Amino acid sequence: MTDEDLSGFPLALEGPDVPMVSFRKVSKRYGELVVLDALDLDVAEGEMVTIIGPSGSGKTTVLRMLMTLETINGGVIYVDGKPLTHMPQNGRLVRANARHLRRMRSNIGMCFQHFNLFPHMTALENCMEGPVHVLGMPKKDARARAEELLEMVGMADKRNQHPSRLSGGQQQRVAIARALAMRPKVMLFDEVTSALDPEVIGEVTNVIRQLVAKHNLTMLMVTHQMGFAKDISDRICFFFGGRIEEQGTPEDLFGNPQKERTQQFLSAVKEAA
Amino acid sequence: MFDWRWDFTIEILPRLIVATGNTLLAAGLGYAIAVVLGLVFALAQRTPSRALTFVVREAIEFIRSTPLVLQIFFVFYVGPQFGLRLSPWTAGMIAIGLHYASYLSEVYRGGLDSVPKGQWEAATSLNLSTARTYFRVVIPQALPPSLAGMGNYLVGIFKDTPMLSVIGVAELMHTATAIGSETYRFLEPYTLVGLIFLAISLPTAAGIRVFERWVRRKLGLS
Numbered sequence: 129m130t131d132e133d134l135s136g137f138p139l140a141l142e143g144p145d146v147p148m149v150s151f152r153k154v155s156k157r158y159g160e161l162v163v164l165d166a167l168d169l170d171v172a173e174g175e176m177v178t179i180i181g182p183s184g185s186g187k188t189t190v191l192r193m194l195m196t197l198e199t200i201n202g203g204v205i206y207v208d209g210k211p212l213t214h215m216p217q218n219g220r221l222v223r224a225n226a227r228h229l230r231r232m233r234s235n236i237g238m239c240f241q242h243f244n245l246f247p248h249m250t251a252l253e254n255c256m257e258g259p260v261h262v263l264g265m266p267k268k269d270a271r272a273r274a275e276e277l278l279e280m281v282g283m284a285d286k287r288n289q290h291p292s293r294l295s296g297g298q299q300q301r302v303a304i305a306r307a308l309a310m311r312p313k314v315m316l317f318d319e320v321t322s323a324l325d326p327e328v329i330g331e332v333t334n335v336i337r338q339l340v341a342k343h344n345l346t347m348l349m350v351t352h353q354m355g356f357a358k359d360i361s362d363r364i365c366f367f368f369g370g371r372i373e374e375q376g377t378p379e380d381l382f383g384n385p386q387k388e389r390t391q392q393f394l395s396a397v398k399e400a401a
Numbered sequence: 402m403f404d405w406r407w408d409f410t411i412e413i414l415p416r417l418i419v420a421t422g423n424t425l426l427a428a429g430l431g432y433a434i435a436v437v438l439g440l441v442f443a444l445a446q447r448t449p450s451r452a453l454t455f456v457v458r459e460a461i462e463f464i465r466s467t468p469l470v471l472q473i474f475f476v477f478y479v480g481p482q483f484g485l486r487l488s489p490w491t492a493g494m495i496a497i498g499l500h501y502a503s504y505l506s507e508v509y510r511g512g513l514d515s516v517p518k519g520q521w522e523a524a525t526s527l528n529l530s531t532a533r534t535y536f537r538v539v540i541p542q543a544l545p546p547s548l549a550g551m552g553n554y555l556v557g558i559f560k561d562t563p564m565l566s567v568i569g570v571a572e573l574m575h576t577a578t579a580i581g582s583e584t585y586r587f588l589e590p591y592t593l594v595g596l597i598f599l600a601i602s603l604p605t606a607a608g609i610r611v612f613e614r615w616v617r618r619k620l621g622l623s
Binding site for chain 2: 197230234
């Protein structure tokens with residue numbers, strides 16, 4: 129990876145309107161398979177962007193790369209103006225080392241399709257683990273913050289339960305509280321309702337609605353819940369074949385899609401619903 | 402023919418009970434070494450360094466493919482040629498500890514591999530360091546599935562301590578043999594040794610199963 133030419137990428141983004149998240153010509157390949165093809169995507173501070181598209185279009189990869197769960201093969205990702213996947217060294221960008229990744233990761237929180245709560249910890253302990261052991265908060269403060277967040281997601285009464293005693297919807301709400309306890313600037317929601325029974329999807333989407341309404345978080349979401357995406361997103365990106373095929377406000381994209389593939393996808397989704 | 406002497410049995414019992422203490426000490430110490438070293442072996446195979454993984458992997462295979470008694474002899478009798486002059490106890494603990502560490506590392510490996518990838522990803526998303534992820538997230542979850550195997554090897558190491566008698570560690574077998582050669586009576590000492598091993602092994606195995614359930618409950622995993 130030493131031969132990549134990054135001379136066209138700035139060491140940092142500057143100016144009045146620096147996006148919170150910026151993908152610049154980001155590529156991802158698994159062997160021959162191109163998952164993302166020179167993706168450009170900016171997300172402004174406080175913006176809620178939803179990514180939709182058929183499976184295999186690279187939606188989830190976008191979130192996973194931002195969370196540094198995947199490396200990238202080309203381009204640079206910036207978070208809050210600073211490079212995430214790379215770091216400046218002697219006036220040029222080089223691959224980020226573990227220390228840089230750790231520093232940059234503190235800006236980002238993520239919720240997963242399968243919740244991934246720590247099963248040997250109670251709901252409260254799940255929410256305190258990061259603040260105590262990563263942020264170095266005193267236990268008392270971490271507990272207060274965790275209780276406040278569990279209250280917000282409606283899980284205060286279950287704070288001492290282990291995940292195995294909670295329903296999927298409850299676990300996902302705890303997972304949201306756990307991610308928020310780290311005070312990220314950017315929240316990522318990766319198909320957070322896909323593994324849930326239909327009757328509990330609402331309790332999770334309501335928490336996210338509340339976040340959008342009351343907090344100035346920057347959010348990226350991958351979902352198959354089109355109605356939900358339409359309601360709460362500032363912008364919808366339709367992914368196809370590792371590129372953004374079409375993007376726009378929910379009204380435009382759902383109401384008046386321009387591209388044929390978008391139209392096909394939306395009508396297929398509508399028929400299935 | 403069958404001539405069991407109770408007075409002799411009672412006479413030798415105190416010596417065998419003292420030796421039982423040594424056997425338990427040897428098993429306990431050896432196991433403590435094996436539990437810790439086994440984890441080191443298991444974790445060493447999970448670092449990004451391929452060379453380290455290769456070396457540890459081959460060492461484990463080597464130890465698992467050669468007899469324990471040879472390893473005990475080797476450490477005790479060949480060690481001095483390399484300036485390693487060890488007491489029977491030290492040599493024995495090193496040999497048996499290393500031997501069982503190799504087996505336990507395989508048990509841990511299975512346990513560590515059983516922790517879902519999503520747990521690692523969640524730990525990364527919370528920015529936990531690798532060390533903290535292991536000790537706070539992964540190892541606690543790898544423990545319950547490892548306990549059954551760990552328990553088997555605890556009983557196993559206990560039953561293998563008689564091998565230490567070959568270099569003169571005064572454990573049960575060694576003591577029983579000594580009694581036999583002093584008195585020319587082997588029936589009672591060896592029978593007692595068998596009964597003592599049985600009396601300790603059976604409850605231990607049962608205790609391990611109880612402990613396993615208790616740990617699962619304690620960790621909220623069931």
